[in-house]
Amino acid sequence: MHDTLLLFGATGDLAQRYLFPSLLHLLRDRLLPDTFRVVAVGRSEHDDAGFKQWLRERLEDGDDRDAAVVDDLLARVHYLSLDLNDTEAMRTALSQYADRPCVSYLSTPPDLFEPACRGLKAAGLLGGQSRLVLEKPIGRDLASARAINATLSAALDESRIFRIDHYLGKAPVQNLLALRFGNTLMEAVWQHRWIASVDILVAETAGVDGREGYYANYGALRDMVQNHMLQLLALIAMEPPSELCADCIRDEKTKVLRALRPMTAADVDTDSVRGRYTGGVVDGEAVNGFTHDSDVETFVALRAYIDNWRWAGVPFRLVTGKRMPSRTTEVVVSFKPVSHWVFERPDRKRARPNRLRMRLQPDETIELGLMGSLAAPEWGATELQPMSLDLSMSSTPARRIAYERLLVDALKGDQTLFVRDDEVEAAWRWIDSVSAAWREASTPAQDYPAGSWGPAAASGFLPVTLAANGHRKKTS
Numbered sequence: 001m002h003d004t005l006l007l008f009g010a011t012g013d014l015a016q017r018y019l020f021p022s023l024l025h026l027l028r029d030r031l032l033p034d035t036f037r038v039v040a041v042g043r044s045e046h047d048d049a050g051f052k053q054w055l056r057e058r059l060e061d062g063d064d065r066d067a068a069v070v071d072d073l074l075a076r077v078h079y080l081s082l083d084l085n086d087t088e089a090m091r092t093a094l095s096q097y098a099d100r101p102c103v104s105y106l107s108t109p110p111d112l113f114e115p116a117c118r119g120l121k122a123a124g125l126l127g128g129q130s131r132l133v134l135e136k137p138i139g140r141d142l143a144s145a146r147a148i149n150a151t152l153s154a155a156l157d158e159s160r161i162f163r164i165d166h167y168l169g170k171a172p173v174q175n176l177l178a179l180r181f182g183n184t185l186m187e188a189v190w191q192h193r194w195i196a197s198v199d200i201l202v203a204e205t206a207g208v209d210g211r212e213g214y215y216a217n218y219g220a221l222r223d224m225v226q227n228h229m230l231q232l233l234a235l236i237a238m239e240p241p242s243e244l245c246a247d248c249i250r251d252e253k254t255k256v257l258r259a260l261r262p263m264t265a266a267d268v269d270t271d272s273v274r275g276r277y278t279g280g281v282v283d284g285e286a287v288n289g290f291t292h293d294s295d296v297e298t299f300v301a302l303r304a305y306i307d308n309w310r311w312a313g314v315p316f317r318l319v320t321g322k323r324m325p326s327r328t329t330e331v332v333v334s335f336k337p338v339s340h341w342v343f344e345r346p347d348r349k350r351a352r353p354n355r356l357r358m359r360l361q362p363d364e365t366i367e368l369g370l371m372g373s374l375a376a377p378e379w380g381a382t383e384l385q386p387m388s389l390d391l392s393m394s395s396t397p398a399r400r401i402a403y404e405r406l407l408v409d410a411l412k413g414d415q416t417l418f419v420r421d422d423e424v425e426a427a428w429r430w431i432d433s434v435s436a437a438w439r440e441a442s443t444p445a446q447d448y449p450a451g452s453w454g455p456a457a458a459s460g461f462l463p464v465t466l467a468a469n470g471h472r473k474k475t476s
């Protein structure tokens with residue numbers, strides 16, 4: 001396991017909210033080497049003591065903080081103020097760390113990836129066994145992703161490049177693989193013959209607040225669908241890998257992403273909805289709308305098709321939005337109805353095809369919708385009723401922040417939960433088809449009030465499980 005982490009963007013939002021708290025937990029749980037050290041790099045002109053004071057105030061804010069562990073972490077941190085565009089300054093300041101293999105983590109905007117690579121290379125930090133971790137987004141479209149990948153591959157081998165999609169660090173997301181490939185029952189019915197549709201919902205109550213500049217250039221399609229949602233789709237739809245090696249899994253995910261049917265302007269009206277939140281009420285609090293000058297969407301609903309043998313004709317409905325009524329990430333697999341109905345005719349109206357609901361956030365639960373009989377002898381006949389089988393996951397161990405797992409894996413060199421160059425490009429290829437179709441069809445972002453499930457036109461895309469929770473009913 002490498003023991004030197006160079007964290008670029010150390011003064012940023014991600015670093016203070018997730019990366020340093022993750023390191024704190026890993027140190028507390030003794031999951032880092034004794035010699036572990038962090039070179040924290042930002043543009044802000046703190047001196048080392050000033051940065052540590054700034055960081056201490058943020059770390060001590062958390063409710064699970066142990067003062068001794070905070071002290072331990074801060075003793076391992078050294079701060080450097082550097083402009084990543086200044087290759088010579090990077091070489092001068094950083095070459096002292098080239099004494100042993102290290103992990104450089106670029107938690108910075110993507111336009112800094114190229115200059116940062118130049119500076120790291122000049123400092124000798126990309127050679128040997130050193131690794132590079134990159135935050136999303138990897139570009140803004142296929143062309144820019146390719147340019148970033150070309151820069152990276154000119155600097156170091158793909159086996160040492162770790163592209164983050166933090167959803168892959170979430171234990172419930174990894175459990176999708178366990179559920180699919182650890183159970184005979186699932187895999188036997190996991191295909192178009194038995195499955196009618198798949199819903200993937202990632203709803204957030206949070207708004208864009210504080211990230212308007214970034215978001216206005218990306219929108220929900222590029223911010224959420226290109227990475228997290230397509231990763232969920234790939235895990236649900238991929239073929240079984242021959243073994244759990246990083247490339248075995250990434251090969252299969254990439255095949256799925258490549259098989260996504262491109263969207264055309266003719267599909268836009270039936271297969272997509274764009275939305276943008278206006279003012280409203282979320283969690284009992286009044287919130288403002290997203291009023292940025294750009295035309296970006298904060299909500300997307302898409303119907304996607306995977307053109308391969310397993311998934312022919314099965315719609316995958318992808319819905320994500322900000323300022324929704326609840327924070328919910330779930331995958332709902334709806335099965336086809338039974339082929340021949342043998343029960344009383346009136347029962348047929350009540351018949352509900354089986355449904356597997358895998359809730360990933362905020363809590364992890366699995367629910368299987370079945371038909372069963374609640375017959376009472378005096379009724380004289382069997383009456384079928386929908387029943388649901390809840391598999392509580394409450395006995396699973398406490399979950400770690402996704403970044404804890406990803407940081408450990410990057411330090412160890414395990415790429416399984418990181419995204420490969422061809423995978424990123426396949427995802428962008430499909431996203432580009434959607435944005436080109438929207439452009440050609442001049443698809444507007446329709447208003448929805450904050451605290452609702454998106455524009456009215458999207459109701460046919462919402463999983464039926466929302467109606468079961470008392471939310472708006474699905475209309476088609």
Ligand SMILES: NC(=O)C1=CN([C@@H]2O[C@H](COP(=O)(O)OP(=O)(O)OC[C@H]3O[C@@H](n4cnc5c(N)ncnc54)[C@H](OP(=O)(O)O)[C@@H]3O)[C@@H](O)[C@H]2O)C=CC1
Binds near residue numbers: 012109112
């Ligand atoms: N925040 C989040 O929740 C998430 C963020 N991400 C991704 O993580 C990355 C970082 O995001 P976030 O922390 O929010 O961004 P911020 O804007 O909060 O931070 C950006 C960081 O980059 C540094 N930086 C900017 N320009 C330079 C430069 N020329 N030279 C050296 N350092 C520079 C900043 O330094 P300084 O502040 O000192 O100027 C700061 O530390 C982005 O790619 C983002 O998309 C991904 C998922 C979630």
Ligand SMILES: O=C1O[C@H](COP(=O)(O)O)[C@@H](O)[C@H](O)[C@H]1O
Binds near residue numbers: 204206223224
């Ligand atoms: O990458 C991002 O993810 C978050 C949602 O992550 P979660 O772990 O809280 O589900 C999203 O808010 C943000 O816009 C996006 O950049």
